[in-house]
Structure formats: C-alpha cells, structure tokens
Amino acid sequence: MKVAIFGICGKMGQAIGRELLKEQDMEIVAGFDIKGVGQDIGSLLGSEKTKTLVYDQYDAVCKQSPEVIIDFSIADIAVKTIHWAIENSIHIIVGTTGIDQNDLEQIRIKAESAQSKVFIVPNFSIGAMMMIKVASLIAPYFDGCEIIEMHHDQKKDAPSGTAMLTAEQIEKSKKFGQARLKGFESESAEGSRGSFLNGVHVHSIRLPGLLAHQKVLFGTKGQTLTLSHDSIDRTSFYPGVVLAIRGLKKLGHYTYGLDKLIEIEG
Numbered sequence: 001m002k003v004a005i006f007g008i009c010g011k012m013g014q015a016i017g018r019e020l021l022k023e024q025d026m027e028i029v030a031g032f033d034i035k036g037v038g039q040d041i042g043s044l045l046g047s048e049k050t051k052t053l054v055y056d057q058y059d060a061v062c063k064q065s066p067e068v069i070i071d072f073s074i075a076d077i078a079v080k081t082i083h084w085a086i087e088n089s090i091h092i093i094v095g096t097t098g099i100d101q102n103d104l105e106q107i108r109i110k111a112e113s114a115q116s117k118v119f120i121v122p123n124f125s126i127g128a129m130m131m132i133k134v135a136s137l138i139a140p141y142f143d144g145c146e147i148i149e150m151h152h153d154q155k156k157d158a159p160s161g162t163a164m165l166t167a168e169q170i171e172k173s174k175k176f177g178q179a180r181l182k183g184f185e186s187e188s189a190e191g192s193r194g195s196f197l198n199g200v201h202v203h204s205i206r207l208p209g210l211l212a213h214q215k216v217l218f219g220t221k222g223q224t225l226t227l228s229h230d231s232i233d234r235t236s237f238y239p240g241v242v243l244a245i246r247g248l249k250k251l252g253h254y255t256y257g258l259d260k261l262i263e264i265e266g
C-alpha cells in the first residue's frame with residue numbers, strides 16, 4: 001500500500017510516520033506539509049534516507065501515486081485535501097479534528113459518487129472506541145451522563161472529536177436531557193455547566209502535561225459509574241491507523257468513526 005502522510009512534520013504525522021516505516025507491506029511515498037518542504041522523509045523521521053520527500057503542492061504528491069492519504073493537519077486544509085483526494089480517486093483517512101459539520105455533510109454527499117473512499121476518524125485509539133461502545137450499552141440503565149475530556153494545551157478545537165462522537169453514540173441508546181440548563185439551574189459564571197451535545201454535558205480541560213484523556217460519568221439513584229480512558233503516548237493511535245488502512249476495503253464510500261471497524265457483542 002502506497003501511503004502519503006499529510007501534516008507529516010507535525011506531532012502526529014511524525015509519530016505515525018515513524019511506525020509506518022517499520023511495516024513490510026506499506027510504503028510512505030510522499031509527505032505534505034508547509035514545514036520541511038524538500039526534506040527526505042526517512043531523515044525527517046530519524047531513520048535511513050528513503051528518497052521520498054515532503055511536498056507543499058498537491059500535484060507533486062499526485063505524481064508519487066499514493067493509494068491512500070493519512071491526514072493529521074489542520075481542519076481547513078484537511079477539508080481541501082479531502083475534496084482533492086476524491087477528485088483524484090485517492091482513498092483518504094482523516095485524523096484531523098475540528099472539521100465543521102456542514103463541511104462533513106458536503107464531503108459525505110460528494111464521496112457517495114466517488115471512485116475512492118473517505119474515512120473520518122476523530123480518534124484512532126482502540127481503547128477510546130471501546131469506551132464509546134461500552135458507554136452506549138450502559139446508557140439505558142442510568143438517569144444522567146456527563147463527559148469530561150482533557151487534552152494538551154496546544155489542541156485547537158473544543159470539545160474534542162471523541163467527546164462529540166461519544167455523545168452522538170450515547171444518544172442513539174438514550175436521550176438524557178433536552179436543554180443545557182434545567183429549569184431550576186443557573187450559572188453564576190458563564191459556561192460552568194459546560195457545553196451540551198446530544199443531551200450530554202461535555203466539559204473540556206486543556207493543560208500542559210496532558211495528552212488525550214476522557215471520562216464518561218453515569219449516575220442514577222445512589223450510584224455512579226465512570227468509564228475512563230487515557231492516551232499517554234501518541235503511539236497509542238498507531239494500531240488504529242493500521243486497522244483503518246487495512247479495514248478500508250470493508251467500508252463504504254464515506255465512513256465516520258473507527259468504531260465502524262470494531263465489533264463488540266451487545
């Protein structure tokens with residue numbers, strides 16, 4: 001499989017690239033970034049020279065004939081890249097978060113008639129995906145649910161894509177609330193009760209020292225149940241990236257969420 005990594009000079013691009021270099025059946029044929037243009041990808045990733053380069057032009061990437069793009073860049077660029085990938089019949093797996101719902105809907109429509117596949121994956125961590133699946137199973141047995149998501153202080157978007165996906169999936173098994181504030185509630189400081197997505201309150205914490213963490217708290221009479229997941233190293237996302245690449249053949253033209261490749265009895 002010929003792979004191009006977009007955002008290859010970033011934290012995720014480099015972490016995933018270093019692991020991908022070790023695969024026997026995958027080859028990084030190009031990188032794309034505004035930084036490190038012209039650099040040898042092997043050298044960039046602290047390995048032997050690969051004679052494959054980082055580009056900042058789509059045409060130059062196209063000439064390397066990638067079969068699949070892995071994108072860890074920024075939302076605006078990811079949207080542009082997805083449209084370009086569809087138009088050039090290249091599969092694209094998108095890890096970049098913060099893509100607007102309207103953009104995703106336009107992409108979904110365009111992908112339906114495409115030759116290639118679009119796979120949007122807000123979280124590649126298999127543990128986090130398990131947490132989402134289990135949360136959906138637990139939800140019907142509880143009266144309330146709130147999510148606390150915690151990330152490093154360089155993260156641009158909030159709430160996290162994982163928290164949004166969790167709330168969306170929970171709502172499919174139980175709708176917990178209709179409004180952010182109940183009739184008797186008030187906030188002395190704006191936003192104290194967090195954001196409100198699909199009937200679930202979501203609280204976002206950004207601090208140096210964190211990477212990617214989430215707790216899903218359920219409550220009912222006399223008891224609480226907490227699911228907790230921690231990504232403590234960026235390599236935690238790699239098994240999910242490989243699962244996504246190898247699982248592409250099982251997917252339709254547009255897929256959202258790694259959970260679609262994880263089967264769990266429920």
Ligand SMILES: NC(=O)c1ccc[n+]([C@@H]2O[C@H](COP(=O)([O-])OP(=O)(O)OC[C@H]3O[C@@H](n4cnc5c(N)ncnc54)[C@H](O)[C@@H]3O)[C@@H](O)[C@H]2O)c1
Binds near residue numbers: 008009011094
């Ligand atoms: N899906 C997941 O599991 C997962 C996990 C971690 C991070 N992420 C997401 O991945 C994205 C990247 O995260 P990061 O920590 O690597 O960020 P980063 O800032 O370290 O890397 C982003 C890269 O994109 C490049 N870039 C910026 N503008 C560009 C442009 N116009 N053209 C080309 N390249 C450009 C930057 O130069 C940089 O190298 C974020 O959206 C983050 O939330 C997703």
